Amino acid sequence: MGDFAALLDGFTTAVQPIYLLYALIGVTLGTAVGVLPGIGPAMTVALLLPLTYTLEPTAALIMFAGIYYGGMYGGSTTSILLNTPGESASIITALEGNAMAKAGRGAAALATAAIGSFIAGTLATVALTLLAPAIADVAVKLGPQDYVALMVVAFLTVAALLGSSPARGIAALAVGLFLGLVGTDTLTAQQRFTFGVPALADGIDVVVVAVGVFAVGEALYVASRMRRGPIPLVPISGKFMTKDDMRRSWRPWLRGTAVGFPIGTMPAGGAEVATFLSYSLERRLSKRKHEFGNGAIEGVAGPESANNAAAAGVLVPLLTLGLPTSATAAIIIAAFQSYGIRPGPLLFQNESALVWALIASLYIGNVLLLVLNLPLVGVWVKLLQIPRPYLYAGILTFAALGSYSVGASTSDVVLLFLLGVLGWTMRRFGYPIAPAVVGLILGPIAEEQLRRTLAISQGDLTALVTSPFAALAYTALVVFMVLGWWLKRRQARTEAELAAAARAESQPAVVEGGRR
């Protein structure tokens, strides 16, 4: 069956009313959490993991993909109207978009963000559709030593590039790998790090860890720095899109897509980096440099497209290789695992119907998001009036309920809050959480593949690097590291310039939560 026929098949699944409903729930929730600063798609998907055990995998994954895409849309609304980025990938939008809103062009900023997100999301999903099966075809030929190489690439890139410093990232990764080791060894049935506690003999449930560090940790973190007055909301004003806005926006949309998608596919830092890169590109190309920082529409159109394109790009390694390159992707892997589906090269072969329905739902989700976002912006903004204590109390309750429902055991709930404190500590001291979750999820797989490799080679360690693909992967690792380091530097430079510009205007851009 050709890929196109498979995609059509996917569409026939995805347009079934029940799946459309889940897609709608997903994008609505996604937009809502995108709008609310401090609550991100990773936390939301983690919270919903236990609830979706009763759903069939297709429905759950369609919903999660909707949340993932929706988060990218919603973040721009808060950024533009409140100057508080809902997500880390909207920091740039906060800057340029809020300046536009203050200049009475808020409606145009919202429109260019939403339409740009739609165009970039759709184009990037097309790219994903074309690229993913090709990569999957290559990936099925991989041997265990190649998997080990892939895991090493994933571990090191995520650890080194997602956090504030490589040392912190690697420390967080080590925590995750350690948590992954707890339990009974699958080959020898020895108990590892269980301290004789029977509840730990099965290992620590990924769901409990994900909910603990993401949801509980984040809620505690935000609660610990709650006291802050309301921020004035810039009213939505101006025309939606004039001809001139359109003319100035369409090129940044396309360029943002071109920048965002490849960065998303590479484990080199995720959507946030893509937005910075797109912003500095737009500024360099623009004939109206003086407008940048004071509300240039290109500075909203480009980055907003880039973050959506990157979100689609992240799905390429996720679906073809089982490699998560962002926090949300890591949680989605956990979702796959909880359904007994092994994410990785065989996914396209074994679960072809599921994967294509998922991809088809991304197209549908993008349309839904465009329809939901622009006309309903007033409703989304109302969400910001919810008192935060209610919100976080709700999250904590939901988290406790969810992890209790996983195994109906109170020790899971105790563990949940212990991990929550761990998550809070990590967050408080700048340790990224994504590497820990990636380590926890991929660690056991990596261990298994490593032992299998060594069993086949009878203990010969050179087997790990002699296969062509593995050698290629380690080379790519070096490239990613250099590239990631370079991108980070670019981002830091752009940030420094922006900070200088902001100081000149004495208008601090507030960043709260959402860092992944």
Place this chain on the structure above:
Amino acid sequence: MTIVVGYVPKPEGRAALRAALDEADRRAESLHVLNTSRGDALVDPSYASPQDLEDVRRLLEEAGVEFDLEHRVGGRDGAEEVVEAAEKQNASLIVIGLRRRSPTGKLIFGSNAQRILLDAPCPVLAVKAPAGEAAGHLH
């Protein structure tokens, strides 16, 4: 003696402010204008923006009454803040604005006006926004 007025940047709040001004004039008393927020939500439409506050200040100065303006974020409800201010100022009158609220809305959110009426240490004057007044300006 002082008149305490709970101000919100909405039609009913503006109506309250105007009524309080008249009353202060009539009684030749000073005015204590209060606008607070619990500060636990990111956006609070009852919390006056700096520009709105400037409008209020200008209006009060033009009216020529003695006044002070209290604008801050506390941890408490508007009703508690108003009652406490009235107690502290030993107020002769509290002026508040009323708005229509559906029974469900009242059930869920409670009523600040009712709390003030029940807890106030002094008479309370409650006014409604004139029918059809848009969310416009003070004058």
